[in-house]
Amino acid sequence: MCPPLWIAAWVLLLHGCAAGRVPQAPSTRNDIRDCSVDPPYLPPTATNTTARLAALRGTMRTHGALAYIVPSTDAHMSEYISERDARLGWLTGFTGSAGTAVVTQDKAALWTDSRYWTQAERELDCNWELQRTTSIESIGMWILKAVPAGGNVSLDPFLFSIDTWNSYSRVLHGSGRTLIPLETNLVDQAWGDQRPLPSSTEIYSLPAEFTGSSWQEKVAGIRQRMEQHARRPTAVLLSGLEETAWLFNLRGDDIPYNPVFYSYTLLTNTIISLFVEGSRLSVAARESLRSGCPGPLCVELQEYGQVSAHLRRYTQGNVTVWLGTEYTTYGLYGIIPQEKLLEENYSPVMMAKAVKNAREQEMLRAAHVRDAVAVIQYLLWLEKTVPQGQVDEFLGAQHINALRWAQDHSRGPSFQTISASGLNAALAHYSPSNGSSRTLSAGEMYLFDTGGQYLDGTTDITRTVHWGEPTPLQKEAYTRVLMGNIDLSRLVFPSHTAGRTVESFARRALWDVGLNYGHGTGHGIGNFLSVHEWPVGFQSNNVPLEAGMFTSIEPGYYRDGEFGIRIEDVVLVVEAQTEHQSGETPFLTFEMVSLVPYDRNLIDLRLLSPEQIRYLNSYYERIRAHVGPELRRQRLEEEYEWLQKSTQPFPVNGAGTAAAGTLVLASLLSVLLGGLGA
Amino acid sequence: MCPPLWIAAWVLLLHGCAAGRVPQAPSTRNDIRDCSVDPPYLPPTATNTTARLAALRGTMRTHGALAYIVPSTDAHMSEYISERDARLGWLTGFTGSAGTAVVTQDKAALWTDSRYWTQAERELDCNWELQRTTSIESIGMWILKAVPAGGNVSLDPFLFSIDTWNSYSRVLHGSGRTLIPLETNLVDQAWGDQRPLPSSTEIYSLPAEFTGSSWQEKVAGIRQRMEQHARRPTAVLLSGLEETAWLFNLRGDDIPYNPVFYSYTLLTNTIISLFVEGSRLSVAARESLRSGCPGPLCVELQEYGQVSAHLRRYTQGNVTVWLGTEYTTYGLYGIIPQEKLLEENYSPVMMAKAVKNAREQEMLRAAHVRDAVAVIQYLLWLEKTVPQGQVDEFLGAQHINALRWAQDHSRGPSFQTISASGLNAALAHYSPSNGSSRTLSAGEMYLFDTGGQYLDGTTDITRTVHWGEPTPLQKEAYTRVLMGNIDLSRLVFPSHTAGRTVESFARRALWDVGLNYGHGTGHGIGNFLSVHEWPVGFQSNNVPLEAGMFTSIEPGYYRDGEFGIRIEDVVLVVEAQTEHQSGETPFLTFEMVSLVPYDRNLIDLRLLSPEQIRYLNSYYERIRAHVGPELRRQRLEEEYEWLQKSTQPFPVNGAGTAAAGTLVLASLLSVLLGGLGA
Secondary structure (H helix, E strand, O other), X not given: OOOOXXXXXXXXXXXXXXXXXXXXXXXXXXXXXXXXXXXXXXXOOOOOOHHHHHHHHHHHHHOOOOEEEEOOOOOOOOOOOOHHHOHHHHHHOOOOOOOEXXXXXXXXEEEOOHHHHHHHHHHOOOOOEEEOOOOHHHHHHHHHHHOOOOOEEEEOHHHOEHHHHHHHHHHHOOOOOEEEEOOOOHHHHHHHHHOOOOOOXXXXXXXXXXXXXXXXXXXXXXXXXXXXXXXXXXXEEEOOHHHHHHHHOEEOOOEOOEOOOOOEEEEEOOOEEEEOOHHHEOHHHHHHHXXXXXXXXOEEEEOHHHHHHHHHHHOOOOOOEEEEHHHOEHHHHOOOOHHHEEEEOOOHXXXXXXXXXXXXXXXXXXXXXXXXXXHHHHHHHHHHHHHHOOOEHHHHHHHHHHHHHOOOOEEEEOOOOEEEEHHHHHOOOOOOOOOOOOEOOOOOOEEEEEOEEEOOEXXXXXXXXXXXXXXXXXXXXXXXXXXXXXXXXXXXXXXXXXXXXXHHHHOHHHHOOOOOOOOOOXXXXXXXXXXXXXXXXXXXXXXXXXXXXXXXXXXXXXXXXXXXXXXXXXXXXXXXXXXXXXXXXXXXXXXEOOOOOOOHHHOOHHHOOHHXXXXXXXXXXXXXXXXXXXXXXXXXXXXXXXXXXXXXXXXHHHOHHHHHHHHHHHHHHXXXXXXXXX | OOOXXXXXXXXXXXXXXXXXXOOOOOOOOOOOOEOOOOOOEOOOOOOOOHHHHHHHHHHHHHOOOOEEEEEOOOOOOOOOOOHHHOHHHHHHOOOOOOOEEEEEOXXXXXXXXXXXXXXXXXXXXXXXXXEOOOOHHHHHHHHHHHOOOOOEEEEOHHHOEHHHHHHHHHHHOOOOOEEEEOOOOHHHHHHHHHOOOOOOOOEEEOOHHHOOOOHHHHHHHHHHHHHHOOOOOOEEEEOOHHHHHXXXXXXXXXXXXXXXXXXXXXXXXXXXXXXXXXXXXXXXXXXXXXXXXXXXXXXXXXXXXXXXXXXXXXXXXXXXXXXEHHHOEHHHHOOOOHHHEEEEOXXXXXXXXXXXXXXXXXXXXXXXXXXXXXXXXXXHHHHXXXXXXXXXXXXXXXXXXXXXXXXXXXXXXXXXXXEEEHHHXXXXXXXXXXXXXXXXXXXXXXXXXXOEEEOOEEOOEEEEEOOOOOOHHHHHHHHHHHHHHHHHHOOOEOOOOOHHHOHHHXXXXXXXXXXXXXXXXXXXXXXXXXXOOOOOEOOOOOOOOOOOOEEEEOOEEEEOOOEEEEOEEEEEEEEOXXXXXXOOOOOEEEEEOOOOOOOHHHOOHHHOOHHHHHHHHHHHHHHHHHHHHHHHHOOOHHHHHHHHHHOOOOOHHHOHHHHHHHHHHHHHHHHHHHHHHO
16 A cells, blocks of 8 residues: 655655655645635535534633644554544544644634645535645744734644644744643534544454464563663553554454554553553453563553553653654653653564564465455456446455455455546545446556455555556556566665665666656555554655565556556565675565566566566566465466466566667577578 | 765764774774783874873863863864864874764773774873764763763863754753853863964965856855745854855865865845954955945955854844754854744755856866876876886875876865775775885775865766786676666656665665675765765765756775775766656756776676666767867877777677577577588
């Protein structure tokens, strides 16, 4: 799946996943809405927010806030959020995944990035200005105009990252406006009893067969990291939902697509405090957590809402709290006295989770084999049914989801299925909806970016196909995207190389002819956790690559209003066998974990180098070796035949770079043969 | 020239120019000195620092400083410093370019990186502990042990970057020790009248034929940037010596190798204040600066020492001062109230200087043509004289310096000449000294990394040669270094790509077989200014690449105790001609500016791809076209012949990757021909 837009604006500009260039300055394009006429013209998709705004403004007056900032995140900096946390959506009507609203007594504005401009125009009513940028500087300038000097600007500090808080603070610094963190969330007050209730479904233990190690081993490992750290932290604070889920081998379903549950953890050198709605724990989960009580491996269950108070008490002592700033809100961070803080970008749990052990690797590989079966079934089904003109994007999405559900250990899709035909695929994040979905045809390219949750691993794969006659540009672009995928996948590099310093290998074949793509090149992935698992990947805020990490590799090319191409595979970082050795640690390379062939119809073999073709052929051998037996086991004979056909080795001497030298000899040969024949 | 070790520790670890891996933890190796015996054993190169330390400790007592920190930089964050600023060297005896000393009443320690450990052991006496790391955390821990709680730790804030100050401040925060900035420099007090006097040589205007634009145009350009900036700064503060020199088209010789002079500039929207020893200005320079007086293009000359007082007065008004944090000391920074600061990594002058205009490009190209003549003369001279066994590294260095001096507009070397034979070349920064210099021979490789200052441009080039029979590993490593140089040089990439995201193209051919190098891949270069001109280059703290920037490209390979290879060329960022267009700005690539052929004796053609060979051949055509006529003009006929021979095109179908496909046909052909012949 295309990497998410990350919070920091500079990452957005460099690595935004929106198709094409993300504009740096607000656009001057026309709005779909016409708020200058009376009554205003609004599309039927707009939400009337007058009453909601009035309610919020009432709570703002009570708290003396002249402006109130509402973000799109939750208290755990989650990528996906629950309905209960969709405050921005409720207040504004805008349902895009990223944006910021600011409300004063007489103004309201929403900031969002180019992926969402059209959607925002369709969903906002005339109470809202749409600001086509996401820079905090722009939000700050707007606030400075809207709020007189001496006024207070408020926000809920538990919904802002430390970085974002600092950015607002810097923008307002010295301006006479004061940034006030309000622990009461004013949107929640306005929302009142209409706000969805917290999830009450069961939180369960992963069966032992699906865990890489016991939670006790994981806790011991983290405590060892604490002891080995020069600053000797006495505790680790976990705010990211995946962190607690991973550490205790627990799962839940509070958030769509990610099997996590609302929680915090404070792990000290002697005590383990898990902040969670305890009544939701399954009997087995509770027993597992309490099995070491009393003692250092006893998990003390605390109310989810008590984390701040508990942390405040804990940090009165002679302690040092280690936390990852990327997943901690300013609200919790601010509780800890500066000298008792050990800040790193990512907590030791995030760092430990990033490197999969042998068992976790084996599970992720196994999940990808079964996942490949579902994708191959889908490709064959498309090949047979698309020509009849009865498949649209939505039906396709439903079908692949169903094929995945039929695989062992399936727990549904790992993100909203992207199924995009023709020009729709030019929007990198497009998902079809029932009723407004494009019909697939042999006349255009089709891109699907899909993934599954399985108890043993999370998957994510993108294939782009064409059943008819692709244009020369489509074929060239597809081949160059594939070359990028191959060039990065087969790269050999030193241990601890930062992903951002090698991701251009996935772009070079496109760059060579003036093409590019406007999103990141890959992201980590979990064992039945997030499909975007930080901190692994190729962006600036990712950590260096180490053996045992999984990441996607997903170059693409998008042509506005015409077509979109993306080829995505999950790969595992492994040790490389090199001719020489230098340094103390072996060099690394990638092992392909996704196992689905590419579309032969879209490959222009003449562009590939012999090395690229050899690599492709060895990948295809690998697919046959791993997926073939599984297809047979599942008695999918037609799919097995399809796979054999689709993974025929390519001729290496068809390669373009060999052409020049070969051509000379070939023509000489034909002259000679001609001579012989004559 | 190999990029310098930059100040921040993380850059040091990633990009340190030391050969091989820069260790992260202090080493436990033995010291050359033996301070455990009485009297201690010291090499004859050690300096007795007892009296100097006693003097410093006296001044420390007067100022109540329990510890005093002494850095290696000057007040302008210069890479090279004058003798007068060599405080660390005077105090410790250590003459390496990077280090930090801390002195208490009974202890003294020096921190330096692995390049300098041996040198430090040879130069320090037993008053000094040698700490084999440069992490500020380590310095901080040492201070915490040496200074009791409640004690003051002092430093001269005008010798520390903002970042470094903040790091010390963080390390001591909450520890009960207070970091006190002392404007009086205690080393200078102790040094007393032994300290070298300030330079008194003339500061002169560059002749108009050697400037890219007049200083008035440059000032107008910077003022335009100020007006266009969202924060509307009222002034720009310049601390970097190159900034002032570039802005006013002035040069001096206060610092070895860099033609700059001690100065600061405060450029406001109405007034230009140049802080400099005014009596040193040439008549022409003074006239040029005063030609617009009175008025907004009048340069007001102020005493160099008045900059702090002036800045303090200026910032009492309603002003905003724009500065680049990388070149500003904490001393000046701290004077400006936070809300009146506009901080960016680099000042607008640094940013403007980085992009050369057409005239500046032409001048830098011209300087490199003449420089190529000197290097080609040197290569031919070596070829003829080395076999006689009479050339050593030092003599070689003298000879190439002399050849450069003979070229038009020469102003001497642009850095200390690196001339290293055999195992000496494994030390990336090795420079020979008279008397301890290795003899060049046909039995080993020779690396020279040299550059010149010319009135029209600064040059920097490295070639590695072998006059005998290189080992297979030497040949493979050389070829792979060359492949890296070619791969990065011929890269096509989008405008504003960050250098650090593409520098691995220079490493891939080495990585493929498990080899690598431990330094950065390139650095900007000036028009008769610094050989390391920030902020251009391939490191993390460099700015994105734009057309008009010059950078070196210099992959290498070093084998401890055996040999060293580096191939360095200066290139210009230019627009690329691409088959397709995407986005609004054209794609970029590099134009080769250095024009000297590589050693054919060290190239294994079978490793190169046909594209690499074609690129090499077109580069050689370019050398012939540009340097050939200049050799003829200078009547260097033997060198001309040498050039023709050395730039013969390579056969493209000798390329390794084409071999497989070609071989099949070739053997078929030989069978057929055999058949015919039979």
